[in-house]
Amino acid sequence: MDTQIDTLITTSRLSLRPVTMDDVGPVYLQALNDPEVVGLTEARHVRWDRQAVLDYVAQSNREGVSQLLGIFLKDSDQHIGNVRLFNFSSVHRRLELSIIIFDKSQWSKGYGAEVLQGVSRYVFEVLQFTRICADYYAPNAASARMFEKVGFQIEGVFKQHFLLDSQYVDSVRVAKINPAIAPRPSAVGGMVVQHPMGGRDVAPIGAEFPVPRALPVGLHGSTEPPPSCRADGGGRPAPIPSNGPSITEREVALVTEAVRDGWYAKMSRYLEAFERRFAEHTGMRYCLATSSGTGALHLAMLGLRLGPGDEVIVPDITWVASAAAICYVGATPVFVDVDRTTWCLSAEAFERAITRRTKAVVVVDLLGNFPDMDAVRTIARQRGIHIIEDAAQAIGAEYRDRKAGSFGEVGIFSFTGTKLMVTGEGGMLVTNEKTLYQRAKGLAHHGLLMRGARSKMFWAYELGYKYKMTNLQAALGIAQLERIDELIERRRQLFRWYQARLRDLDGVQLNREGAGVRSTFWIPTAIVSRRYGLTKEAIVRKLAQRNIAARPLYYPLSAMPPFAPYCRGKRMARINPVTYAIAPYGICLPSAFVLTEADVDYVCTQLRDILTGRGRR
Numbered sequence: 276m277d278t279q280i281d282t283l284i285t286t287s288r289l290s291l292r293p294v295t296m297d298d299v300g301p302v303y304l305q306a307l308n309d310p311e312v313v314g315l316t317e318a319r320h321v322r323w324d325r326q327a328v329l330d331y332v333a334q335s336n337r338e339g340v341s342q343l344l345g346i347f348l349k350d351s352d353q354h355i356g357n358v359r360l361f362n363f364s365s366v367h368r369r370l371e372l373s374i375i376i377f378d379k380s381q382w383s384k385g386y387g388a389e390v391l392q393g394v395s396r397y398v399f400e401v402l403q404f405t406r407i408c409a410d411y412y413a414p415n416a417a418s419a420r421m422f423e424k425v426g427f428q429i430e431g432v433f434k435q436h437f438l439l440d441s442q443y444v445d446s447v448r449v450a451k452i453n454p455a456i457a458p459r460p461s462a463v464g465g466m467v468v469q470h471p472m473g474g475r476d477v478a479p480i481g482a483e484f485p486v487p488r489a490l491p492v493g494l495h496g497s498t499e500p501p502p503s504c505r506a507d508g509g510g511r512p513a514p515i516p517s518n519g520p521s522i523t524e525r526e527v528a529l530v531t532e533a534v535r536d537g538w539y540a541k542m543s544r545y546l547e548a549f550e551r552r553f554a555e556h557t558g559m560r561y562c563l564a565t566s567s568g569t570g571a572l573h574l575a576m577l578g579l580r581l582g583p584g585d586e587v588i589v590p591d592i593t594w595v596a597s598a599a600a601i602c603y604v605g606a607t608p609v610f611v612d613v614d615r616t617t618w619c620l621s622a623e624a625f626e627r628a629i630t631r632r633t634k635a636v637v638v639v640d641l642l643g644n645f646p647d648m649d650a651v652r653t654i655a656r657q658r659g660i661h662i663i664e665d666a667a668q669a670i671g672a673e674y675r676d677r678k679a680g681s682f683g684e685v686g687i688f689s690f691t692g693t694k695l696m697v698t699g700e701g702g703m704l705v706t707n708e709k710t711l712y713q714r715a716k717g718l719a720h721h722g723l724l725m726r727g728a729r730s731k732m733f734w735a736y737e738l739g740y741k742y743k744m745t746n747l748q749a750a751l752g753i754a755q756l757e758r759i760d761e762l763i764e765r766r767r768q769l770f771r772w773y774q775a776r777l778r779d780l781d782g783v784q785l786n787r788e789g790a791g792v793r794s795t796f797w798i799p800t801a802i803v804s805r806r807y808g809l810t811k812e813a814i815v816r817k818l819a820q821r822n823i824a825a826r827p828l829y830y831p832l833s834a835m836p837p838f839a840p841y842c843r844g845k846r847m848a849r850i851n852p853v854t855y856a857i858a859p860y861g862i863c864l865p866s867a868f869v870l871t872e873a874d875v876d877y878v879c880t881q882l883r884d885i886l887t888g889r890g891r892r
């Protein structure tokens with residue numbers, strides 16, 4: 276076999292070369308054939324030289340292989356460790372690396388820095404990537420020194436479930452930018468924005484893959500654009516975005532795999548796996564993935580057989596879908612007030628609104644928070660009222676150690692693009708009740724019964740809907756759900772950044788967690804005192820002038836035209852005073868996953884200036 280191997284890097288003591296077929300054993304070959312394993316390095320029989328690596332990158336992009344395994348040799352023949360180069364993609368040109376040492380006794384001082392320097396040089400000069408990043412465990416001072424020595428800078432500290440010596444530790448993300456692609460700073464509205472991608476134009480490695488000037492979506496890890504990278508197509512700085520997801524190569528790999536392979540016998544593979552994993556996450560027995568959260572809510576109403584003549588209580592501040600689904604089944608929405616602290620359903624208002632016709636209540640976990648769930652559940656149980664938990668905004672939130680979505684007969688979630696976890700569009704219905712689940716499942720597919728003794732192919736038992744999620748979306752959902760703890764922690768971190776900067780600002784109330792609650796702070800939101808004399812619309816407009824995309828909090832549902840027929844003759848501002856007091860002054864602050872602490876700093880400085888400083892004029 277002709278296996279001429281060129282090293283990627285060579286120092287006086289070490290060399291690094293890509294793995295070849297000669298290096299690998301049966302375990303590797305087995306893994307290569309395992310459909311669960313994606314993105315594995317392809318070992319080769321071929322020569323590895325500069326051109327081979329460039330070809331490899333281009334081919335990897337086409338095939339969705341996202342990592343290159345390097346063998347680390349001491350004195351040119353002793354295999355002492357591996358270097359994994361992740362996200363080896365010429366599209367993003369941002370690489371992630373990790374070093375694994377097999378035998379610490381063979382490791383000498385300075386090896387790490389040598390490797391990092393060699394790899395950086397190779398990746399920047401030969402591959403012309405823009406950025407390399409890596410993680411290390413926070414307590415590891417030696418790693419911190421090593422990365423600093425070779426020019427890596429700290430980008431953030433993440434709480435992650437890395438178990439080190441039986442303890443969970445934080446991980447520190449560090450990155451190094453290609454110095455040849457010179458940053459060009461520009462000042463906009465007081466904010467310095469740099470464009471590393473806007474400097475020297477670098478030829479893409481795989482010519483068929485266009486190199487975006489900036490990534491349009493919020494990404495995590497090595498593919499995440501630093502704030503300084505955000506620019507629109509013309510190189511102008513893009514506004515600080517209101518929201519957007521975190522997508523890594525894992526999501527890209529799973530969706531790619533589903534596009535390629537999720538058909539024929541595997542046409543439901545990802546869907547079923549997603550539902551199974553969601554059931555594990557929420558602790559609920561039955562999960563039905565849907566095309567949207569609204570669809571799931573509609574199915575929940577139908578599953579409970581709500582209809583004309585029934586009243587369904589719903590908080591007056593929530594997304595319009597929470598109430599729209601009540602109207603879809605011909606039931607009557609009854610809008611009740613929210614609690615001043617949690618901004619969720621007030622238990623007292625709920626109890627006051629109950630009549631003989633009340634059949635259900637939609638309990639909304641607004642912005643990742645909860646109402647006083649103990650009180651609400653006690654009232655509902657005593658009065659024989661069904662709970663539909665609208666947990667669209669609260670995936671992963673916890674109330675007394677129980678997950679959102681598990682507090683009613685039925686719960687729903689949304690994975691639309693603004694949510695903490697996304698599938699593009701999509702939703703989930705969760706329940707422990709088999710009959711409800713089966714009815715919802717049939718109705719989600721034109722009222723057909725696909726399984727069981729009564730099932731007959733293409734026979735509709737009742738008029739249904741088309742509310743199914745696709746296999747492809749489910750693949751994205753699986754990858755996002757795998758990262759849910761990390762996503763929640765990052766959102767909580769974002770909230771802490773806002774909190775630290777706005778805590779002392781008089782007359783500004785941020786989201787508050789009630790007793791026993793672990794909120795996800797889906798959107799950090801500020802209710803600004805009316806004393807400032809500025810409505811939410813005015814503040815949002817002023818923030819937009821400073822290149823910040825904030826959004827207003829919802830309007831009272833009872834104030835909007837579609838629901839006017841249900842509120843006629845009622846003075847809703849009097850009935851729901853808290854809703855009408857806070858709705859005009861609520862601002863949803865930017866919460867996209869791309870935001871950095873510096874972005875939050877900028878937003879808070881501008882908000883403060885608008886409320887108290889020169890920006891008032």
Ligand SMILES: Cc1ncc(COP(=O)(O)O)c(C=O)c1O
Pocket residue numbers: 566567568569570572593594596597639665667668688689690691700701702
């Ligand atoms: C509280 C609430 N309920 C329901 C929905 C509906 O979800 P979807 O947009 O997926 O239909 C949303 C989503 O935006 C929501 O925030």
